[in-house]
Amino acid sequence: MAEDSIEWNVPLISSSFLPCDRDAILSIQLPLVPQSARLAWSGVYSVRNGYRMLQGTSPTDNLLISYYRRLWSLKCPAKVRIALWKCSRNLIPTMSNLFYRRISNAPTCPKCNQFPESVLHFSRDCFYAANIWSTLNVHWPADIDQANFLEWLYLLFLNIKHFSNEVIAYTIWSLWHARNKWIHDKIWQRIEELITFVRGYDYEFRSLEVMLSHPNTSGSVIWSRPPLDWVKVNTDASFPQNPTSSFTGMVVRNDTGAVQGATYRVVTSSPSPFFTEALAVLHGLLFAQDLGFRKIILESDSKTVISKVLSTEEDLSEIRSVTWSIKSLAAGFESCMFQFVPREGNRTAHTLAQAARTAGEDRFWVEDAPEEVLAVAETDRKLSEPP
Numbered sequence: 001m002a003e004d005s006i007e008w009n010v011p012l013i014s015s016s017f018l019p020c021d022r023d024a025i026l027s028i029q030l031p032l033v034p035q036s037a038r039l040a041w042s043g044v045y046s047v048r049n050g051y052r053m054l055q056g057t058s059p060t061d062n063l064l065i066s067y068y069r070r071l072w073s074l075k076c077p078a079k080v081r082i083a084l085w086k087c088s089r090n091l092i093p094t095m096s097n098l099f100y101r102r103i104s105n106a107p108t109c110p111k112c113n114q115f116p117e118s119v120l121h122f123s124r125d126c127f128y129a130a131n132i133w134s135t136l137n138v139h140w141p142a143d144i145d146q147a148n149f150l151e152w153l154y155l156l157f158l159n160i161k162h163f164s165n166e167v168i169a170y171t172i173w174s175l176w177h178a179r180n181k182w183i184h185d186k187i188w189q190r191i192e193e194l195i196t197f198v199r200g201y202d203y204e205f206r207s208l209e210v211m212l213s214h215p216n217t218s219g220s221v222i223w224s225r226p227p228l229d230w231v232k233v234n235t236d237a238s239f240p241q242n243p244t245s246s247f248t249g250m251v252v253r254n255d256t257g258a259v260q261g262a263t264y265r266v267v268t269s270s271p272s273p274f275f276t277e278a279l280a281v282l283h284g285l286l287f288a289q290d291l292g293f294r295k296i297i298l299e300s301d302s303k304t305v306i307s308k309v310l311s312t313e314e315d316l317s318e319i320r321s322v323t324w325s326i327k328s329l330a331a332g333f334e335s336c337m338f339q340f341v342p343r344e345g346n347r348t349a350h351t352l353a354q355a356a357r358t359a360g361e362d363r364f365w366v367e368d369a370p371e372e373v374l375a376v377a378e379t380d381r382k383l384s385e386p387p
Contacts, residue, residue: 023269067154076166076205080173087119087172088150094118110183119149122179123172131191132171137162166205170198221344223380228255230295230335233288234346235280237302238353239273245360246270248280249353250287251369257381261291262373263364264356271318277302278319278326280353281309285329285336291366294334299341301350306340348376 013022071088074081086092095117098104109117111128123129133139138160144152153172157165174197178189226232231254238247246267252260265283270276281300288296300306308315308323315323330336343350352373356363369377 026269063151063154067150067157070154070157070165074166074169075209076169076202080169083173083176084153084169087123087176088153090119090149092119092176094122096121111179120152123149123175124152128178128191129175132175132194135191135195136167136171138168164202167198167202170201174198174201221342222383223257223341223345223348225257225384226253226255226297230255230297231260231288231293233284233296233298234341234349235284235298235300236346236349236353237267237273237276237280238350238357239276240357244268246273246276247353247356248276248283249349249351249356250280250284251348251352251373251377252284252288252291252293253348253377253381257377257384259365259367259369259374259377260293261287261364261366262352262369263287263362264352264359265362266356266360274302274304275319275322278305278308278322280349281305281338282322282326282329285326287364289329289332296333296335297337297339299339299346301341301343301346303340306338309338348373348380351376 008026010026013025017025067088068085071081071084083092090097093103095104095109096107099107099116107116109115109121109126111122112126115121115125117126121129124133138156140152140155140159144155147155153168156168160168171194174194178194181187181189223234231252233250233252235248235250238249240246247264248267249262249264251262254260263283267276267279270279277300281298281302284298284300285296288298305319305323308317308319309326330338352369355370355372368374
């Protein structure tokens with residue numbers, strides 16, 4: 001660092017390091033006020049990290065990880081995922097398992113009465129299951145007949161493209177229930193009935209998921225006005241798909257919802273989106289300070305950044321220098337509050353940060369903003385009007 005200032009000594013760094021290392025060093029955000037040196041890193045050590053390092057991984061471990069990751073990410077009821085997990089671990093009461101535990105007199109399949117009933121038998125090899133899969137046009141290579149249930153199901157997940165993995169899960173789950181109906185109630189479910197049930201169940205669950213993902217907007221989060229004589233600063237960050245730069249957007253509004261100022265800034269060499277979100281908060285404070293406001297509420301839709309700013313514990317993460325500057329700057333206001341707001345309540349700042357992508361340079365407005373931002377701010381103002 002340069003002597004007597006909080007700036008990087010660019011000539012010294014450029015002459016001492018390779019270009020890639022130089023750029024990495026210069027991308028580190030320095031605090032606005034002096035602070036003692038600290039060792040910091042971008043993560044938190046956990047027992048899990050150490051356990052994984054000591055255990056290492058093998059090809060089998062990688063298969064299990066990939067399989068269970070796909071299994072638990074299925075968009076279906078939890079009871080279906082749990083049933084498949086039990087099948088994968090051979091934890092369901094097939095006749096073979098009951099016979100092994102001396103609960104049943106014979107391991108024979110109750111549907112075909114020919115072969116021992118294992119997990120693979122009821123779900124794949126029994127004539128009833130084989131007819132179901134054939135009707136669904138699901139086939140697999142003969143050379144995997146010796147594979148276990150987990151390997152066979154993972155192969156289906158990877159290779160069946162004409163319907164979803166959820167349909168495969170529903171089919172196996174339904175095969176087990178059809179088997180139980182026959183054992184306990186002597187009801188033989190026809191193949192057409194089972195396939196109709198599987199397809200109907202999949203359709204109903206997907207329809208319900210769509211309804212839940214698009215709830216009634218009457219209960220959505222809206223922007224709220226600050227108290228009298230206060231201003232609210234909303235901040236957001238924007239990240240292009242192939243980022244060489246990222247962008248921050250900040251909007252200041254008063255207790256009537258009127259825009260008092262807006263600005264966006266270009267951020268070069270940010271190490272992560274998390275870091276840029278923190279910079280947006282810092283830029284918002286600096287902008288409010290430049291406009292001369294003394295009582296502010298700052299809102300961001302990054303819950304992690306707001307938690308870091310509000311925390312009394314020492315921050316050793318990659319944004320330490322930014323959170324230090326935020327706290328130091330906040331102390332200079334008469335009153336300064338930080339709040340998390342869901343994205344729905346931060347639309348104006350989001351629109352401004354998106355607009356920064358096309359401009360590609362820093363800009364600011366006093367009692368004004370780009371037209372598209374003013375339109376969103378006006379909607380916020382109307383929605384926030386008292387009844």
